[in-house]
Amino acid sequence: MTVQHAPQSTAAARRGAWEVIKDYMMTTDHKKIGLLYIFVSIIAFGIAGVLAVALRLQLALPDQTFLVGQTYNQVLTLHAAIMIFFFLIPIGLFGFGNFFLPLQLGVRDVALPRVNTFAVWLFIFSLILVITGLWNGGAPGVGWTFYYPLSVDGNQTGTSVFMVAVILNGIGSLLGSANFAATIINLRTPGMSLWKMPIFCWAIFSTSLLQLISLGGLTAAALVTFLELKLGLSMFNPGIGGTPILFQQFFWFYSHPAVYVMLLPYLGIGAEIASTMARKPLFGYRVMVYSLLGIVLVSLLVWAHHMFAVGLPESWQIAFMVATLVVAVPTGVKIFNLIGTLWGGRIIMKTPTYWLVGFIFNFLIGGITGVSLGMIPFDYQVTMSYYVVAHFHNVMMFGTAFLAMGGIYYWWPKMTGRFLNERLGMWHFWLFMVGSWMTFLPQYLLGLLGMPRRYYTYPEGNFAWTELNFISTLGALTLLAGGIVWVWNMYQSLQKPITASNNPWGGFTLEWTAASPPAAYNFAHEFPTSFPTERPLYDWEKSGEKLTPVDPRTIHLPVDSIWPFLTALALFFMGYGLSFGWFTNYTPAGGLQPFFNAGASHVFASIVLYLSIPFFLWALFKWAGTREYAVPVEHHHLTKYDNGFMGMAWFIISEVGLFGVLIAGYVYLRISGHAEPPALRPNIWLAALNTLILVSSSFVIHKAEQDHHHGRYTWFRLGLFITLILGALFMIFQVYEFALFGHESDWKQNLWQSCFFIIVGLHGLHILIGGTGIALPYYQALTGKMDKYNHGSLTAASLYWHLVDVVWLFIVAIFYAW
C-alpha cells in the first residue's frame, strides 16, 4: 500500500502553491470541497478562539482596560458569529458531509457538483466579506443576535456587512443542503435503501432538511434589518407601529433550529465512532433515526424560549416551554443509544473514543441545564446571564465541538492517508476537557450570582465574581494550549508519508472500501446490491459477497470549471458593494443625502456594486454554457427526476420558508392593527393584469418543457422566449407601480407601505432571479447545448418560475385584495 501511494504524494508535494489554489478554485470533487470547508472552518475556529481568549483576558480581573466598550462588543460579536456561522455549522454539515456523504452512499459525487463548488466559495467569500469590514468602519458590535433596534442604532458599525455576509453564507448553505438532500434521494448505490443508510447520512439528511425549512427566518431578519439601514424600510420600527419583538421571532425561528444544525451532524459522527470502536451495530438504529427526525420537528417549535423575559402572552410561553422540555426526550434517546452501542462491545480506546465519551459526559450536563432553562420562572432569572453562556458553550464548545474533534481524529486517516499522533491527541483531549470545565463551569455559578452576559467589565466587590472569572480565564488559556497541540498534531502528521490502510479502524460503512485518501473517482469497484443492515461491510463479510473491480479508466467525472468560482466571486463583489456602498447615499441617522457627498469608500463600493452585476451575469452564463462532463454520460438516478430538478425541489422549501416568515410577520402586523394601509394604495387592476401575465407565463413555460421533451425544439425555444417577455412585462408594470406608490407617500412613515415594499419587492427580486434562471436554458438552447438527454437547467428553472408564480398569488391576496 505504502509503496503504491508514495509516488502520488510526492507528485502532490511538488505542485506549486498557485497550482493547488487553482485546483481548489476549479474543482468539482466533493472530497476537495469537503476539505476546503474543513480547512476554512479550522482557520475560523482559530480566529474565533483567539478572540475568545482576548475576551477572557479582559474579564480576568475587575476593571480591566484591555478591551473597552464598543471594542469589546466587536470582538464578542466576531467571536460568536465566526464560531457559529464559519466553524460549528459548516465543519460538520458541509465539511464532513461533503467528504463522507457520497463515500458512505457508495457514489462518485454529490448530485450537483458545480453548485457545490459555487456554495463552498460563497461560504469562504462571506467570511472574507466580514473581515473586509475591519477597514470599512469596523466590525459589527451588536452581538451575533443583532437585536433590533440596536442593529440600526446610529452608533453601530459593520451591521450592513454582517447582514450581507449572513445572507450570502445562507445562500451557500441552502444550496449545499439542497444538494445533500438531492444526493440522498437520487444517488445512493444500488440496493441501499434509505433505511440502510449509515446513520451519519441520516444526520446530514435531517440537518439539511432543518436548514432548508428554517433558514428563511435568519434571512428575513437580516434582510429587513439591511433594508432599514439602506432604505429606511422597516417592519420592526416602533416609531411607525412596528414591533421590535417581531425581529426576535424571525431571528430565533432560524437560530434556535441552528443549534440543532450544530448538533445533528455530530450525533451522526458520534454514532459512527461508537459503532466502529465498539465493533458492534448501533443500538436501536431505527429509534436513532426517528430521534433525528423528531428533533427536526420539535426544534422548529421551541424558538420563543429565547424570549421568555420579553413578556409574551403566557399561553405562548407555556406552549413553547412544553416543546422545549419535550425536545430533551429524543436528545436523551440519542445519548442512551450511544451508551447502548458501547455496551457489550470491545471498545478500542483511541482518541476518537475519548472524544465520544467526553462528549456524552459533557452533553449530559449541558442537556440537564438546558431543561432547567426551559422552566420559565427560572429562565426569567438567569436568561441573558452567564448561566446561559455556560449552558450553550457546554452544548456547543465542549459538546458538539468535541465530536467535531472526534470526527477529525476518526476520519483523518481516510481524509489524508495518515494518522494523528495518539499521544498528542490525548494531550489535546485532556487540555480541552479540563480547559472547558475550568472555563465554563464557573460561568454557571456566575450566572446564579447575577453576572449578565456581554459585560466588558465588572466592578470589584461582588461576591465571588472576581475569583470565578479568574478561573474561567485560566480555563480559556488551557483551551488555547490544547488548540496549539491540536494544530501541531495535524501539522506533524501531514509531514509524514501516507501509511494508512483502507480501513484502519475496522469500520463497517462504504467509505472504508475507498483508498486512504480516496482517489478522485472514490471507488475502483462496484458494490454488491444486498444491504441487510446499515453495516454493509460486516454483512458482506458474513455472506461472503465481494466487491467487483472496475477499471478506473472507464469512470467519467465532472470536469473542473472556473465559472462557479467566478460566479461566487462576482457575488462577493456584489456583497462588498451592497455592504459598503449602495445605489443612493442613505443612512438611518442622516437620511438621504446627495450621492457624491458620501465618502470615497462609499462611492468606490457603489461602483463595485454596479460592475459586479455584468460580471455576475457573464460568469453565470459562461457556467451555464459549459458542460458538466467532457463526454456524454448517462446519468442514472433513483427517482424519475433529474438532479437539477431534485436539487431545486429541495431548495424551494427554503424560499417557501423565507416568504412564509415574512408574510406571517406582515399578517401579524396587519391583524394586530399595527399596519394600516394608507388611503392611496396600489391599484388592484394593475395587479390583476400582472397576475394574468404571470399565470400565463407559467403555462407557457410548462408547454415549452413539454415541447422540449417531445423534441419540438423550435417551439421550445419560442416558449422560453415568450416566458421571458411576459416576465419583463410584469417587471415593467411593477416598477411603474412602485415608482408611483413610492412617490405618493413616505414609506418611512407607514408600516403597511414598508411591508409592501419589502415583501412585494422581494418577490420582484425573485422575478429577476427566476427570469435569469429561464434565460440560462434559453442560452443553452441557442448555443446548441441541449438535446433529448441534456436538459441543461431547464427543469430547475421552470420549477422555480412556478414557485415565483404561486408566491405572487399569495401576495395579490394579502396586499392587493385585502
Added chain:
Amino acid sequence: MLNTNHSRRRGGPRRGLPPQLARAGLLGVGAALLTGCGSQQLLSIGDLSSAYNREMFWMSVWAIAFSIVIFIGVSYALFYTVRKFREDRNDAEPEQFHGNNRLETILVVVPVLIVMLLSVLTVRTMARLNPTPQNAVKVDVLGKQFWWNFGYPAAPAAAGGNVTNGNELVIPTRSPVALTITSGDVIHAFWAPNLGGQRDATPGTHKTWQIDTDRAGAYQGNCNVLCGASHANMRFKVIALDPEQYNTFLQAAQAYRAPEPAPGSAEARGYTLFMQGNPATGALACAACHRVQGTPAAGAAGPDLSFFGTRRTLGAGMWEGERAQEMLHGWIKHSPALKPGSLMPAYDGQEYRLNGKVQKAGLLTDAEIDDIAAYLRSLRLPEEANYWRDVPVTSQNASAQGGNP
C-alpha cells in the same frame, strides 16, 4: 482614550475570600450567606427573602432532584460501560445485537413522564408568580443608553410631574412592586436577581413585572440585554425600606422642591450654569436634558437629578460613595472619556470622538464645574427621607467609605 479604570486607586492586597469555593457550593441559601460575606455584596438568585425566589426555589427542588439522579445514573452507566468493555479488559467477541425495544420504550416513557411533571410544576409556579397583584406598589421604569429612571405614577409631586429618581429605585419591603418597564431607545432589561426575575425594556411597549423582598437593604441591579458600548455600565441600585420609612421617603419626595441656593454662593452660580449653560463657550445647559423637581429644569434626555445629593451612585452605578464624590468633577467635565458611549456632552472645550463621530465640546472652567457639582450636591431630600440612612450597605464601597480598603 477611554479611561474606565475606575478603581485602580484601591491597589494593595485584594480583600481575600479564601473559602469562596466552599461558599459557592452553598448558593442555594443566599439569605444566610448575605450576613456572612462582609464587605462584598452578594447577588444571587438564591436570595430567599424574595417571595419570587422562594417560589422558584420550590419549583426547582424537583428539577434539581431529577437532575442529580439523571446525572449520576447516566454518567455511571457511561463510565461503567467504558470501563467494563474497553479492549484491554474485555477480549470477548462482541455480541452483534441491534437494540432492545423494551429498554428503548422505558428510556422514552420515563423522560416523558419527568418532562410532564416539570411542565406542570412550571405552569403552577407561573400561575402564582406572573399575575400582577392589585395591591402592588407601582413604579414606571425607563431604560435608556445607559441609565435608568424610576418614576412613581401614584405619587405626583407638589412641584409638578411624578416623583422620579435616576438609577436608584426605592421600594417598600413586604409588598409586591409592579414595575412597568419600557425603553427610550434600544432593548434593555431590568434585572435585580435578589428581588426576582428579569424583564426586557422594549421600545414601544410597556411590560409589567413584579419584584419583592422581605429584607430591607440595598440590592444591585444590572441591564441584562446588550445595548451598546456601556451595556456593562448600566447598573442600578434597589433600596428596599421598611414600609414606614418608605412612606416617609415618598411623602418627602412628593413635597420636595429643589433647595434655593443662597445668593452669591457656589450653589447659586452652579444653578445659573445648570439652567443656562454658557452660550458664549458653547456649553450646553444641563437643564436641557435633566429634570430637577421644583425648578424649570425638565429635560428628559438624561436621568432625573432631583435627589442627586442624596444618591450614592454616579454614572448609572459606575461609582459609589466617596468614589462617586471624587469622580463627579471629571464626570461633568468629560463623561464620554469615563463611560464609553455616554451621550452626555463634554465641557472641556476639546474635540472628541463619540462613537466614531467628531464632536466639539463646550467649555466650562474647573471652577464653573465645581460650582455645578456644588449645586448638584445640594439637591438633597430632607434627612428623615434619606433612603440611604439606615440601609445596611453591602457593596463594593462599604469599606472604602470608611477609608479602609
